[in-house]
Amino acid sequence: MALFGTSGIRGPVGETVTADLALSLGRALGVDCDRVVVGRDPRASGEFLQSALVAGLRESGTDVVDVGVAATPTVGRAVGWRDADAGVSITASHNPPEDNGLKLWQPSGQAFDSEGQRRIEDRIESGAFEPAAWDGSGSIETWDARARHAEAIRSELDCEAMDSRVVVDVGNGAGGVTVDVLQSLGCHVETLNAQPDGAFPGRPSEPTPENCRSLATLVGAGDADIGIAHDGDADRMRAVAGDGTYLTGDVTLALFARAAAEPGQRVAVPVDTSLAVADYLAEIDVGVEYTPVGDVYVAEAAEAPDVAFGGEPSGAWIWPAHTLCPDGPLAACTIAALDADRSLAERIAEVPTYPIRRDSVDVEEKGAVMERVSERIRAEYDDVTTLDGVRVDLGDAWFLLRASGTQSLVRVTAEARDEARADEVMATARDCLSAARE
Structure with missing residues (x-):
């Protein structure tokens, strides 16, 4: 049985992803976890999937910290903040609304690696879990992790205040923490699709160039300095320059990596990354470490002490000094800070692009x-x-x-x-x- 793909368990609700699967996952995870953080994106199916997952965890004697509707990086970071053993995001990320999924997180903020995934798969397949005694079931508490996430991002940014005009397309998802941080830093923020809605009525969840046309038009035709777009669970971030130019994933990766890495360091990137990234970084004596496609593999490589940054052109960005979880809100605020220092239009003109x-x-x-x-x-x-x-x-x-x-x-x-x-x-x-x- 192979439940896990490159981004956890994901697929159509009622077929691949069911309440029965969520219950079994909770039971399997509860075998060796005393406390687990659980959160979800706004998809309606997430409500019953979360109920089933929590039931399996508590039946196993595991305490649950429920952070409610929250960005996936909020869940990933909260595992360490609450001294938990694991976290579970109930999300299909950028997939369409008929899908959902379950992604598991370690205390470091890194997604479960292949070994951890196989351990859970084996337990689910064999039924190798036992309920706790009648008086040993786990507890549940709710916790507002969004405020803690915003506080963490503010402390990690290399800036104190920004007088920037920013348009944030939340994509009807869980990325509202980006708005919280930017406003707290003095930015003038206008939002698109800010109401959480798992049907994603404003635009499809994935922030592709086609799906971000409204954002690009609004930024280019108005007086905004930068545009930001997230997917449904805000693990991804894409940006639009002040002139309305949508930044490609490779260009965004190059800009983040150049800002994060010092000469002699490396950045972790998947094997399908543009040669332009390596060329641009070679100018400052920064190397690239190639990985399989998937943020879990980029995160594994980013654990090395000389790797300063990891990213995927699809929109997942990792700063290992802060967390091994792709953090869309941190990426959004970081790129806004870069633009405030020197415009993205100037920066992207320096990055080579190849056919x-x-x-x-x-x-x-x-x-x-x-x-x-x-x-x-x-x-x-x-x-x-x-x-x-x-x-x-x-x-x-x-x-x-x-x-x-x-x-x-x-x-x-x-x-x-x-x-x-x-x-x-x-x-x-x-x-x-x-x-x-x-």
Whole structure:
């Protein structure tokens, strides 16, 4: 049984994610936890999933700290703040409203690693848990962790006050703590989609360029200095410059990493990150550490003492000095502070951008095909990484073939520093995949 993907358990409510699963997860987690922090995003299904999860925990004798509707990073951080053994966010993050999920957190703020996930899966599959005695059930208390999260972000920012005009698109999610912090720092804040609503009526939850058109238009046409967008649980953050330019994930990653890292340090990034990030950081003698795709893997790499920052171009940003949980509100306030010091429009003009090609190919038996791809490529190329799929570094370019974690697809990505070379490398990557399918 493989319940966990790269971002916890996630899928359609009533099919993959059920109250029965939440109950079993609570029982399995309660085997070795005395206290667990629980919170959820605004999805209506989160109410009964949380009730089932809490029932399983308390039946096991585990005390529960209920933080209610809260951003996922609020839950992740609260585990350490409340001296708990674990945390659970009931969320499907940026997925559509018909989905929900359960993501587990360690006291460090890092998501459960592969070993921890397997331990929970094994217990659920085998039913290896026992209820506590009739008089040993766990307690439950409610706690406002949002105020503590806001206080933590203010203490971590390298600024005292900002007289900036900021538009925050909360996405009908749980990221209102961003507004709290920015207002407390003196910013003039205008909100979009600020009412929590798990149906996400204002826009789809994922803050893509298409879904953030209203934000970009409002910022570009008005007098705002910067725009911020979150997904449903606010673990992700995307930004819009004062001229209405939506920042790509790679550019955002480059800006955060450059601000966080000192010469000789490294930043952790997934294998599908643009070559432009490495080039931009090399200017100040900062290296990159490649990881599999998924914030849990970026967080694992960010535990190394010389890694100052970790990020995914999808919008997850990690400052290991503060927490190993992707913290969208911290990222929002950090990028607002960067803009207040020097405009994002000026900063992004300094980051190189290269042509990148992406494709998804329907592939039956993707596992077997990827094994043949790996064998063929390792025999032909010298600089090959198999952290997540097969990535080939050609010096002036790279390509990646990676099986989708949820669909019968192989993702094909290629990048170079000029258009013709990018097309050439993409053709090579496609040829490698075609040969492995024969």
